[in-house]
Amino acid sequence: MTFVAPCAIGAEKVLANELKQLGFAPTGSAVGRVSFTRSPAEGEKVGAAAPTAEDLAAAFRANLWLRTADRVYAQLAAFPARDFDALFEGSRGVRWEDWFSRDTRIVVDKVRVRASALSSEHSIQGVTHKAIYERLGEAWRMKTLPETGATATVRVYMEKDVATVLLDLSGMPLHRRGYRTAGGEAPIRETLAAVLLQLAQWRRKTPLHDAFCGSGTIPIEAALYAHNVAPGLGRTFALSDFAPFKTAAALASMREARLAAASEIRTDCLVRITGSDIDEKVLVSARANAERACAIAGKALQEIGSDARIPRPDFAPASYADLEAPYDTGLLLSNPPWGERLEDAAAALELYRGMGSLLAAFPGWEFGFITSHEGFEGAFGSKAAKRRPLKSGNLDTVFYQYKETK
Ligand SMILES: C[S@@+](CC[C@H](N)C(=O)[O-])C[C@H]1O[C@@H](n2cnc3c(N)ncnc32)[C@H](O)[C@@H]1O
Numbered sequence: 001m002t003f004v005a006p007c008a009i010g011a012e013k014v015l016a017n018e019l020k021q022l023g024f025a026p027t028g029s030a031v032g033r034v035s036f037t038r039s040p041a042e043g044e045k046v047g048a049a050a051p052t053a054e055d056l057a058a059a060f061r062a063n064l065w066l067r068t069a070d071r072v073y074a075q076l077a078a079f080p081a082r083d084f085d086a087l088f089e090g091s092r093g094v095r096w097e098d099w100f101s102r103d104t105r106i107v108v109d110k111v112r113v114r115a116s117a118l119s120s121e122h123s124i125q126g127v128t129h130k131a132i133y134e135r136l137g138e139a140w141r142m143k144t145l146p147e148t149g150a151t152a153t154v155r156v157y158m159e160k161d162v163a164t165v166l167l168d169l170s171g172m173p174l175h176r177r178g179y180r181t182a183g184g185e186a187p188i189r190e191t192l193a194a195v196l197l198q199l200a201q202w203r204r205k206t207p208l209h210d211a212f213c214g215s216g217t218i219p220i221e222a223a224l225y226a227h228n229v230a231p232g233l234g235r236t237f238a239l240s241d242f243a244p245f246k247t248a249a250a251l252a253s254m255r256e257a258r259l260a261a262a263s264e265i266r267t268d269c270l271v272r273i274t275g276s277d278i279d280e281k282v283l284v285s286a287r288a289n290a291e292r293a294c295a296i297a298g299k300a301l302q303e304i305g306s307d308a309r310i311p312r313p314d315f316a317p318a319s320y321a322d323l324e325a326p327y328d329t330g331l332l333l334s335n336p337p338w339g340e341r342l343e344d345a346a347a348a349l350e351l352y353r354g355m356g357s358l359l360a361a362f363p364g365w366e367f368g369f370i371t372s373h374e375g376f377e378g379a380f381g382s383k384a385a386k387r388r389p390l391k392s393g394n395l396d397t398v399f400y401q402y403k404e405t406k
Contacts, residue, residue, distance in 0.1 A: 001055040003062060004166055005069035006033040009391035011195040015068045018198065022065050024058065030159075032391075035075065036062075050098055051244055053253065059169050059239055060254045064232040064261055067194035067225065070173050073155060073166035081163040082117045084127050090163055091131035091156075097139035099167060099242045103149030106132050109168070113158045128156050128165070150241035171238030177224075178234030179293035180215060187214055188335050188370070190231070192392045193221040196399060199388060200331055200368045204271055207330035211320040211358065213275030216286030218333055219313035220293045226271040227297065227310040230261040234296035262300035267308040272327065276318040286315045321354060325362040332358060333368040338397075345373065352379035359402070367402040376400060 003024075007015040009032040016026040016034050025040040038058030051059075051074070062072045076099075079090035100106070108129045111121040118124055132154065136145055153168040175191040196218070202208060204226035210218040224231055239245045245254070277283055290312040297310045320336075336355065339348030352375070358367065359382065369376065372395055377384055384400035391397070 001049070001051050001058075002027065002035055002037055002075040003059065003169075004033055004035045004073040004075050004164075005062070005066060006071055006073075007069050008032070008189075008192055008195055010389050011068055011192075014195050014198045015066075018066060018068050019062075022061070024062065034069075050095065053249060056239075056244055056250050057253045057257065060237070060245070061257050063170055063174065063237045063239065064230045064257060066174060067221070067231050068191055068198065070175065070191055071168060071170040072174070074169055075164060076167055077163075077165040079163055080161055081158065082161050084118065084123065087118060087124065087127050087163055088131045091128045091165055092135045094132075094135070094165060096132050096135050099244065100136065100152055101149055101241075101243060102140055102142070103146050104241075105147040105149060105151045106136075106145075107151055107153045108132075109153050109155045111156045111158060114160070116158045116161045118158055118161075118163075124156055124158060124163075128154065150238075152242070153238070167242075169237060169239040169242075171241075172235065174232065176235065177231050177293070177296075179220065179296060180217070180289045181292070186338065186340065188217050189392055190217055190221055192370075192390065192397075193218045194225065194231070195390065196333060196368055196370060197222055197225055199399060200333060200366065200401060202331050202333070204269055207272040207327040208274070209323075209326070209330060209332050210275040210334050211318075211323055211332060212334040212336045213277045213286055213315060214279075214282050214335075216275055216283075216289050216313065216315060218335070219273045219275040219286075219315070220290050222273050222333075223271065223290070223310065223313050224293060224297075226266075226269065226273065228264050228266045229293075229297045229300075229310065230264075233258065233261060233300045234293075258300070259304055262304045262306075265297055265301060265308075265310065267301070267306075267310055271311065272330075273313040274326070275313060275315045276320075276323065277315070278317070278319045280317045283315045283317060287312070290315070320358060323358070323361055325365060329364045330362070331366050331368065332362055335370045338371045338373045340372075348373050349375050349379045352376050353381070356381045368399060369402075370397050370399045372397045 012029045024036045076094045081087040108125040111124045155166040157164040175189040339345035386401040388399045
Protein backbone atom coordinates (compact mmCIF):
# COMPACT_ATOMS: atom_id res chain seq x y z
CA MET A 1 0.00 0.00 0.00
CA THR A 2 1.19 3.50 -0.79
CA PHE A 3 0.92 6.26 1.80
CA VAL A 4 1.14 10.00 1.25
CA ALA A 5 2.35 12.42 3.92
CA PRO A 6 1.96 16.16 3.44
CA CYS A 7 4.49 18.47 5.08
CA ALA A 8 5.62 22.10 5.05
CA ILE A 9 6.60 23.18 1.54
CA GLY A 10 10.39 23.08 1.50
CA ALA A 11 10.58 20.25 4.03
CA GLU A 12 10.05 17.36 1.60
CA LYS A 13 13.67 16.14 1.82
CA VAL A 14 13.61 16.33 5.60
CA LEU A 15 10.46 14.24 5.67
CA ALA A 16 11.87 11.74 3.16
CA ASN A 17 14.94 11.34 5.39
CA GLU A 18 12.80 10.90 8.45
CA LEU A 19 10.79 8.21 6.66
CA LYS A 20 14.01 6.36 5.77
CA GLN A 21 15.25 6.60 9.35
CA LEU A 22 12.02 4.96 10.48
CA GLY A 23 12.47 2.14 7.99
CA PHE A 24 9.84 3.29 5.50
CA ALA A 25 10.60 3.72 1.80
CA PRO A 26 9.94 7.11 0.18
CA THR A 27 8.73 6.49 -3.38
CA GLY A 28 8.36 10.03 -4.67
CA SER A 29 7.69 13.58 -3.71
CA ALA A 30 5.76 16.58 -4.95
CA VAL A 31 5.47 20.09 -3.58
CA GLY A 32 4.54 19.73 0.08
CA ARG A 33 4.20 15.97 0.21
CA VAL A 34 6.07 12.67 0.07
CA SER A 35 4.71 9.25 -0.86
CA PHE A 36 6.07 6.12 0.74
CA THR A 37 5.56 2.42 1.27
CA ARG A 38 6.14 0.44 4.41
CA SER A 39 9.59 -0.84 3.43
CA PRO A 40 12.03 -0.73 0.53
CA ALA A 41 11.14 -4.36 -0.28
CA GLU A 42 7.53 -3.38 -0.92
CA GLY A 43 7.10 -2.01 -4.47
CA GLU A 44 4.74 0.88 -5.04
CA LYS A 45 1.25 -0.50 -5.50
CA VAL A 46 -1.57 1.63 -6.68
CA GLY A 47 -4.99 0.14 -6.67
CA ALA A 48 -7.78 -1.20 -4.63
CA ALA A 49 -6.06 -4.22 -3.07
CA ALA A 50 -7.09 -4.79 0.53
CA PRO A 51 -4.50 -3.60 3.06
CA THR A 52 -2.32 -6.30 4.57
CA ALA A 53 -1.61 -6.60 8.30
CA GLU A 54 1.83 -5.12 7.58
CA ASP A 55 0.23 -2.13 5.84
CA LEU A 56 -2.00 -1.48 8.83
CA ALA A 57 0.94 -1.72 11.21
CA ALA A 58 2.92 0.68 9.02
CA ALA A 59 0.01 3.14 8.92
CA PHE A 60 -0.13 3.23 12.70
CA ARG A 61 3.63 3.43 13.14
CA ALA A 62 3.87 6.32 10.67
CA ASN A 63 1.22 8.28 12.58
CA LEU A 64 2.85 7.47 15.90
CA TRP A 65 6.43 8.32 14.94
CA LEU A 66 6.52 10.96 12.20
CA ARG A 67 7.61 14.31 13.61
CA THR A 68 7.73 16.40 10.44
CA ALA A 69 4.63 15.20 8.54
CA ASP A 70 1.32 17.04 8.82
CA ARG A 71 -0.76 13.89 8.26
CA VAL A 72 -0.66 10.39 6.84
CA TYR A 73 -3.01 9.37 4.04
CA ALA A 74 -3.62 5.93 2.56
CA GLN A 75 -3.64 6.14 -1.22
CA LEU A 76 -6.69 4.15 -2.28
CA ALA A 77 -6.64 4.89 -6.00
CA ALA A 78 -4.92 6.84 -8.75
CA PHE A 79 -6.46 6.94 -12.23
CA PRO A 80 -6.74 9.18 -15.30
CA ALA A 81 -9.81 11.40 -15.02
CA ARG A 82 -10.32 13.82 -17.85
CA ASP A 83 -14.06 14.01 -17.24
CA PHE A 84 -16.54 13.53 -14.42
CA ASP A 85 -17.60 10.07 -15.60
CA ALA A 86 -14.03 8.84 -15.22
CA LEU A 87 -13.77 10.49 -11.82
CA PHE A 88 -17.03 8.89 -10.74
CA GLU A 89 -16.11 5.41 -11.95
CA GLY A 90 -12.61 5.60 -10.50
CA SER A 91 -13.87 6.73 -7.11
CA ARG A 92 -16.59 4.11 -7.12
CA GLY A 93 -14.00 1.44 -7.90
CA VAL A 94 -12.45 1.77 -4.44
CA ARG A 95 -13.56 -0.88 -1.93
CA TRP A 96 -14.85 1.72 0.52
CA GLU A 97 -16.98 -0.90 2.25
CA ASP A 98 -13.75 -2.53 3.47
CA TRP A 99 -12.81 0.66 5.32
CA PHE A 100 -16.01 2.24 6.53
CA SER A 101 -18.88 1.30 8.84
CA ARG A 102 -22.52 1.70 7.96
CA ASP A 103 -22.77 4.95 9.89
CA THR A 104 -19.49 6.56 8.72
CA ARG A 105 -19.83 10.23 7.89
CA ILE A 106 -18.01 10.85 4.62
CA VAL A 107 -16.35 14.20 4.05
CA VAL A 108 -14.52 14.96 0.84
CA ASP A 109 -11.96 17.58 1.81
CA LYS A 110 -10.80 20.56 -0.19
CA VAL A 111 -9.54 19.35 -3.55
CA ARG A 112 -6.16 20.31 -4.99
CA VAL A 113 -6.26 20.87 -8.74
CA ARG A 114 -3.31 21.48 -11.03
CA ALA A 115 -3.09 21.43 -14.84
CA SER A 116 -6.25 19.36 -15.36
CA ALA A 117 -9.35 19.43 -17.53
CA LEU A 118 -11.51 19.00 -14.43
CA SER A 119 -11.00 22.19 -12.53
CA SER A 120 -14.10 22.89 -10.45
CA GLU A 121 -13.04 21.91 -6.96
CA HIS A 122 -16.60 21.96 -5.75
CA SER A 123 -17.83 19.58 -8.48
CA ILE A 124 -14.89 17.21 -7.96
CA GLN A 125 -15.80 17.06 -4.27
CA GLY A 126 -19.46 16.45 -5.06
CA VAL A 127 -18.86 13.75 -7.67
CA THR A 128 -16.39 11.90 -5.45
CA HIS A 129 -18.79 11.98 -2.51
CA LYS A 130 -21.63 10.74 -4.68
CA ALA A 131 -19.50 7.86 -6.03
CA ILE A 132 -18.51 6.74 -2.53
CA TYR A 133 -22.07 7.06 -1.30
CA GLU A 134 -23.43 5.08 -4.22
CA ARG A 135 -20.86 2.30 -3.82
CA LEU A 136 -21.60 1.94 -0.11
CA GLY A 137 -25.36 2.05 -0.70
CA GLU A 138 -25.07 -0.80 -3.18
CA ALA A 139 -22.68 -2.83 -1.04
CA TRP A 140 -24.89 -2.55 2.00
CA ARG A 141 -28.25 -2.44 0.18
CA MET A 142 -29.15 0.84 1.80
CA LYS A 143 -30.90 3.69 -0.01
CA THR A 144 -29.63 6.31 2.39
CA LEU A 145 -26.67 6.17 4.70
CA PRO A 146 -27.20 7.69 8.14
CA GLU A 147 -23.73 9.28 8.30
CA THR A 148 -24.16 9.66 12.05
CA GLY A 149 -20.89 7.99 13.04
CA ALA A 150 -17.21 8.90 13.02
CA THR A 151 -15.98 11.14 10.22
CA ALA A 152 -13.85 9.78 7.40
CA THR A 153 -12.07 12.43 5.40
CA VAL A 154 -11.27 11.71 1.78
CA ARG A 155 -8.91 13.90 -0.17
CA VAL A 156 -8.56 14.14 -3.95
CA TYR A 157 -5.54 15.51 -5.77
CA MET A 158 -6.26 16.24 -9.41
CA GLU A 159 -2.98 16.75 -11.19
CA LYS A 160 -2.28 16.57 -14.92
CA ASP A 161 -5.62 14.80 -15.37
CA VAL A 162 -4.80 12.09 -12.85
CA ALA A 163 -7.02 11.77 -9.81
CA THR A 164 -5.38 10.47 -6.65
CA VAL A 165 -7.85 9.42 -3.98
CA LEU A 166 -6.60 9.46 -0.42
CA LEU A 167 -8.08 8.50 2.93
CA ASP A 168 -6.94 10.54 5.92
CA LEU A 169 -5.58 8.18 8.58
CA SER A 170 -4.59 10.90 11.04
CA GLY A 171 -7.72 12.92 11.77
CA MET A 172 -6.47 15.90 13.73
CA PRO A 173 -3.29 17.11 12.04
CA LEU A 174 -0.16 15.53 13.44
CA HIS A 175 1.16 18.79 14.86
CA ARG A 176 -1.54 18.38 17.49
CA ARG A 177 0.59 16.15 19.68
CA GLY A 178 -1.65 16.42 22.71
CA TYR A 179 0.70 18.40 24.93
CA ARG A 180 -0.11 21.95 23.92
CA THR A 181 -3.35 23.29 25.23
CA ALA A 182 -1.91 26.65 26.16
CA GLY A 183 -0.58 28.74 23.28
CA GLY A 184 1.54 31.86 23.23
CA GLU A 185 0.75 34.60 20.79
CA ALA A 186 2.06 33.11 17.58
CA PRO A 187 3.13 29.56 18.34
CA ILE A 188 5.13 27.77 15.70
CA ARG A 189 3.66 24.45 14.59
CA GLU A 190 5.19 21.48 16.34
CA THR A 191 5.87 19.82 12.98
CA LEU A 192 7.72 22.92 11.75
CA ALA A 193 9.80 23.05 14.94
CA ALA A 194 10.71 19.41 14.27
CA VAL A 195 11.75 20.33 10.71
CA LEU A 196 14.03 23.10 12.03
CA LEU A 197 15.78 20.68 14.39
CA GLN A 198 16.50 18.39 11.43
CA LEU A 199 17.67 21.21 9.16
CA ALA A 200 19.98 22.43 11.91
CA GLN A 201 21.22 18.83 12.26
CA TRP A 202 20.77 19.11 16.00
CA ARG A 203 21.93 16.18 18.12
CA ARG A 204 20.92 15.44 21.70
CA LYS A 205 24.39 15.99 23.11
CA THR A 206 24.40 19.60 21.88
CA PRO A 207 22.95 22.22 24.28
CA LEU A 208 19.94 24.00 22.83
CA HIS A 209 18.48 27.34 23.80
CA ASP A 210 15.42 29.14 22.43
CA ALA A 211 15.74 32.85 23.26
CA PHE A 212 12.16 33.65 22.18
CA CYS A 213 10.52 30.48 23.40
CA GLY A 214 6.88 31.65 23.79
CA SER A 215 4.79 28.59 24.61
CA GLY A 216 7.90 26.41 24.43
CA THR A 217 7.32 24.50 21.20
CA ILE A 218 10.94 24.37 20.02
CA PRO A 219 12.43 23.24 23.37
CA ILE A 220 9.61 20.70 23.85
CA GLU A 221 10.02 19.23 20.36
CA ALA A 222 13.78 19.08 20.97
CA ALA A 223 13.21 17.23 24.26
CA LEU A 224 10.86 14.70 22.64
CA TYR A 225 13.39 14.10 19.88
CA ALA A 226 16.35 13.88 22.27
CA HIS A 227 14.62 11.32 24.47
CA ASN A 228 13.27 9.46 21.46
CA VAL A 229 9.66 9.93 22.53
CA ALA A 230 7.26 9.07 19.69
CA PRO A 231 5.37 12.34 19.08
CA GLY A 232 2.00 10.60 18.72
CA LEU A 233 1.97 8.85 22.10
CA GLY A 234 -0.40 11.44 23.56
CA ARG A 235 -3.19 11.20 21.00
CA THR A 236 -5.36 8.98 18.88
CA PHE A 237 -5.70 8.82 15.09
CA ALA A 238 -8.65 8.65 12.71
CA LEU A 239 -7.55 5.21 11.56
CA SER A 240 -8.96 3.73 14.78
CA ASP A 241 -12.42 4.43 13.37
CA PHE A 242 -11.85 2.37 10.22
CA ALA A 243 -12.92 -1.25 9.97
CA PRO A 244 -9.51 -2.84 9.17
CA PHE A 245 -8.07 -1.34 12.36
CA LYS A 246 -10.86 -2.67 14.55
CA THR A 247 -9.97 -6.35 14.32
CA ALA A 248 -8.44 -8.02 17.38
CA ALA A 249 -5.20 -8.57 15.45
CA ALA A 250 -4.92 -4.90 14.42
CA LEU A 251 -5.74 -3.69 17.94
CA ALA A 252 -3.06 -5.99 19.36
CA SER A 253 -0.54 -4.81 16.78
CA MET A 254 -1.22 -1.14 17.61
CA ARG A 255 -0.92 -1.81 21.32
CA GLU A 256 2.37 -3.59 20.67
CA ALA A 257 3.63 -0.61 18.65
CA ARG A 258 2.76 1.74 21.52
CA LEU A 259 4.56 -0.46 24.02
CA ALA A 260 7.54 -0.77 21.69
CA ALA A 261 7.62 3.03 21.41
CA ALA A 262 7.50 3.32 25.20
CA SER A 263 10.44 0.97 25.54
CA GLU A 264 12.42 3.07 23.06
CA ILE A 265 12.15 6.23 25.17
CA ARG A 266 15.64 7.19 26.31
CA THR A 267 15.83 8.29 29.89
CA ASP A 268 19.55 7.70 30.32
CA CYS A 269 20.97 10.61 28.30
CA LEU A 270 22.14 14.03 29.41
CA VAL A 271 20.08 16.63 27.58
CA ARG A 272 20.52 20.39 28.03
CA ILE A 273 17.52 22.22 26.62
CA THR A 274 16.40 25.63 27.81
CA GLY A 275 14.13 28.46 26.76
CA SER A 276 13.71 32.09 27.70
CA ASP A 277 11.24 34.81 26.84
CA ILE A 278 10.77 38.40 27.90
CA ASP A 279 7.12 37.74 28.71
CA GLU A 280 6.69 35.88 32.01
CA LYS A 281 3.07 35.04 31.19
CA VAL A 282 3.96 32.88 28.19
CA LEU A 283 6.42 30.96 30.32
CA VAL A 284 3.52 29.70 32.42
CA SER A 285 2.15 28.13 29.23
CA ALA A 286 5.59 26.86 28.22
CA ARG A 287 6.06 25.10 31.57
CA ALA A 288 2.54 23.65 31.50
CA ASN A 289 2.96 22.40 27.93
CA ALA A 290 6.36 20.88 28.69
CA GLU A 291 4.99 19.30 31.85
CA ARG A 292 2.22 17.68 29.81
CA ALA A 293 4.67 16.44 27.16
CA CYS A 294 6.80 14.83 29.87
CA ALA A 295 3.69 13.38 31.53
CA ILE A 296 2.69 11.73 28.23
CA ALA A 297 6.13 10.10 28.06
CA GLY A 298 5.89 9.17 31.76
CA LYS A 299 2.52 7.53 31.25
CA ALA A 300 3.87 5.47 28.34
CA LEU A 301 6.81 4.40 30.50
CA GLN A 302 4.40 3.36 33.25
CA GLU A 303 2.63 1.12 30.75
CA ILE A 304 5.84 -0.90 30.46
CA GLY A 305 6.32 -0.94 34.20
CA SER A 306 8.93 1.82 34.42
CA ASP A 307 8.70 4.76 36.78
CA ALA A 308 11.42 6.67 34.92
CA ARG A 309 10.65 10.20 33.73
CA ILE A 310 12.13 12.49 31.13
CA PRO A 311 13.26 15.88 32.46
CA ARG A 312 11.33 18.95 31.41
CA PRO A 313 13.23 21.74 29.63
CA ASP A 314 13.95 24.75 31.84
CA PHE A 315 12.34 28.09 31.07
CA ALA A 316 13.41 31.45 32.49
CA PRO A 317 12.26 35.05 31.96
CA ALA A 318 14.84 37.13 30.08
CA SER A 319 15.23 39.50 27.22
CA TYR A 320 17.50 38.06 24.56
CA ALA A 321 19.71 41.12 25.13
CA ASP A 322 20.61 39.98 28.66
CA LEU A 323 21.51 36.39 27.81
CA GLU A 324 24.92 34.83 28.16
CA ALA A 325 25.94 31.49 26.69
CA PRO A 326 25.65 28.79 29.35
CA TYR A 327 28.04 26.46 27.46
CA ASP A 328 30.95 26.80 25.04
CA THR A 329 28.99 25.36 22.14
CA GLY A 330 25.35 24.85 21.37
CA LEU A 331 22.49 25.74 19.09
CA LEU A 332 20.36 28.82 19.60
CA LEU A 333 17.14 28.09 17.72
CA SER A 334 14.28 30.59 17.79
CA ASN A 335 11.41 32.15 16.03
CA PRO A 336 11.57 35.78 17.07
CA PRO A 337 8.44 37.93 16.71
CA TRP A 338 7.63 38.25 13.03
CA GLY A 339 5.31 41.21 13.24
CA GLU A 340 2.20 39.92 11.48
CA ARG A 341 0.40 43.20 11.90
CA LEU A 342 1.73 46.23 10.09
CA GLU A 343 2.40 48.22 13.26
CA ASP A 344 4.35 45.28 14.69
CA ALA A 345 6.48 44.83 11.58
CA ALA A 346 8.57 47.92 12.27
CA ALA A 347 9.05 46.90 15.90
CA ALA A 348 10.17 43.43 14.76
CA LEU A 349 12.75 45.04 12.48
CA GLU A 350 14.07 47.09 15.37
CA LEU A 351 14.33 43.93 17.47
CA TYR A 352 16.28 42.12 14.70
CA ARG A 353 18.75 45.03 14.62
CA GLY A 354 19.54 44.41 18.26
CA MET A 355 19.74 40.65 17.88
CA GLY A 356 23.15 40.84 16.20
CA SER A 357 24.51 41.03 19.76
CA LEU A 358 23.59 37.34 20.23
CA LEU A 359 26.47 36.33 17.97
CA ALA A 360 28.93 37.91 20.40
CA ALA A 361 27.10 36.71 23.52
CA PHE A 362 27.11 33.08 22.31
CA PRO A 363 30.62 32.54 20.91
CA GLY A 364 31.08 29.06 19.46
CA TRP A 365 27.34 28.52 19.02
CA GLU A 366 25.29 27.94 15.91
CA PHE A 367 22.13 29.91 15.28
CA GLY A 368 18.86 29.25 13.52
CA PHE A 369 16.11 31.84 13.19
CA ILE A 370 12.79 31.38 11.45
CA THR A 371 10.67 34.36 10.53
CA SER A 372 8.25 35.50 7.88
CA HIS A 373 9.61 39.04 8.02
CA GLU A 374 11.46 39.79 4.78
CA GLY A 375 13.72 42.34 6.41
CA PHE A 376 15.28 39.90 8.88
CA GLU A 377 18.68 39.27 7.34
CA GLY A 378 19.37 42.92 6.55
CA ALA A 379 18.36 44.13 10.00
CA PHE A 380 20.21 41.30 11.76
CA GLY A 381 23.28 42.59 9.93
CA SER A 382 24.94 39.31 9.03
CA LYS A 383 24.56 37.13 5.96
CA ALA A 384 23.17 33.70 6.73
CA ALA A 385 25.28 30.64 5.86
CA LYS A 386 22.05 29.00 4.68
CA ARG A 387 18.58 30.34 4.04
CA ARG A 388 15.70 27.97 3.43
CA PRO A 389 12.15 29.03 2.52
CA LEU A 390 9.50 27.00 4.32
CA LYS A 391 5.77 27.35 3.89
CA SER A 392 3.66 25.90 6.63
CA GLY A 393 -0.08 26.40 6.40
CA ASN A 394 -0.49 29.82 4.84
CA LEU A 395 2.64 31.21 6.39
CA ASP A 396 5.65 31.93 4.16
CA THR A 397 8.76 31.82 6.29
CA VAL A 398 12.52 31.61 5.84
CA PHE A 399 14.86 29.65 8.10
CA TYR A 400 18.21 31.46 8.44
CA GLN A 401 21.20 29.51 9.72
CA TYR A 402 24.39 31.02 11.04
CA LYS A 403 27.48 29.01 11.82
CA GLU A 404 29.74 29.67 14.75
CA THR A 405 31.69 32.90 14.62
CA LYS A 406 34.44 32.18 17.12
C1 LIG B 1 6.74 34.26 17.56
S1 LIG B 1 6.74 34.19 19.30
C2 LIG B 1 7.53 32.66 19.65
C3 LIG B 1 6.54 31.55 19.63
C4 LIG B 1 7.10 30.24 20.13
N1 LIG B 1 8.07 29.65 19.21
C5 LIG B 1 5.96 29.27 20.40
O1 LIG B 1 5.94 28.21 19.79
O2 LIG B 1 5.07 29.58 21.17
C6 LIG B 1 7.96 35.37 19.75
C7 LIG B 1 8.22 35.50 21.23
O3 LIG B 1 9.26 36.46 21.42
C8 LIG B 1 9.05 37.09 22.68
N2 LIG B 1 9.87 38.33 22.74
C9 LIG B 1 9.61 39.53 22.21
N3 LIG B 1 10.61 40.39 22.47
C10 LIG B 1 11.54 39.71 23.17
C11 LIG B 1 12.82 40.03 23.72
N4 LIG B 1 13.32 41.22 23.61
N5 LIG B 1 13.49 39.05 24.34
C12 LIG B 1 12.99 37.81 24.48
N6 LIG B 1 11.78 37.45 24.01
C13 LIG B 1 11.08 38.38 23.35
C14 LIG B 1 7.55 37.27 22.74
O4 LIG B 1 7.13 37.41 24.08
C15 LIG B 1 7.04 36.00 22.04
O5 LIG B 1 6.69 35.02 23.00
